Amino acid sequence: MHAVGSNSKFYPDIVEVWLFVGLGMIFVQVVVGGITRLTGSGLSITKWEIVTGTIPPLNAEQWDAEFELYKATPQYKKINEGMSLSEFKFIYFWEYIHRLWARLLGFVFSIPFFIFLSLKMLDKALIRRLIKVVILAGVVASFGWIMVKSGLYDRPWVNAYKLTMHLSLALLLYSYLLWTTLKVVIPKPEVFHNKVLKRRGNIFLLLLALQIVLGGIMSGMKAGLSYPTSPDMNGAYIPSLLLVASQRNVEKFVHYDTTPFMPAIVQFLHRNLAYMLTILGLWMFFSGLKITHSKLFSITLYMLITMLVIQVLLGILTVINCIGTIPLGLGVMHQAGALLLLTVAILFSYQTNTSTN
16 A cells, blocks of 8 residues: 555555556557557447447348448448458457447446445545546547547548547546556655756657657558658658648648648658657656666666657658558557557656646
């Protein structure tokens, strides 16, 4: 059991385990969401049935009915026309798992919450935070359906901006629960009162959040297919398209799938922000080693630089292998790596901020 801040109360170990399980399940959900997106599975289930949707098709008649619903979507008519029932079952599987895991996450979180509440294992501060987690989870789920609906009419795929919003909300949920978990597990961290390191760490976290948003947009636009080269973009640092003033307008932003401009600028920004994060991360690593005597902070620094290097390499490998299609394995690992790097960046920020409220 660990002391809870300055109020000298204690949270049982089972509460810590429960919070870590929740974090792990959200992590898995984000990874499965990446697989769902890269396999084009997100539009395979055309209905939003919170209760009855828990049960998948169980016989040939039910499978045929689900397949017919999918055949009415723009994705089938414009991209997958003629696909077999077995191919449909494959994409249905990933979307079904994605939704089922979300339902399971709701049960795993809510049932123990009420049990711990009845046993008075949670104090008011933690209860308030957990209520916010529940609200955030509901927003994420609701926006998931808004995202799916954007691809069921007129378009053969989901809107890249709505997809990114769904991903961003999921990562906000993960980050808030992670911070809450850290307050439970490490209620009184050894805080390093170094203003410069604290400021750089917070800037790194902010830039990383922006980078993940750009990564979501890039994935939604399949921008990697446009420039599958590194370190240049098809032989140039700045693609000539980006230098044409007439291309920079709202029309290109809104109708991104009718022009090569938006995929180009999103990939350009994503690449260059990666360079900035690498430089800043290296500075944080070497500066932090000079001032720390904490084992936990030293471990955090080494995890930060390790995940940063791995993530950069995964990004490069993903881009140069985007020949005709986005590589599933590399794409999923790159998304999982982003979440792991975000985890370490939050742990860094938790130890360098003077206040952990």
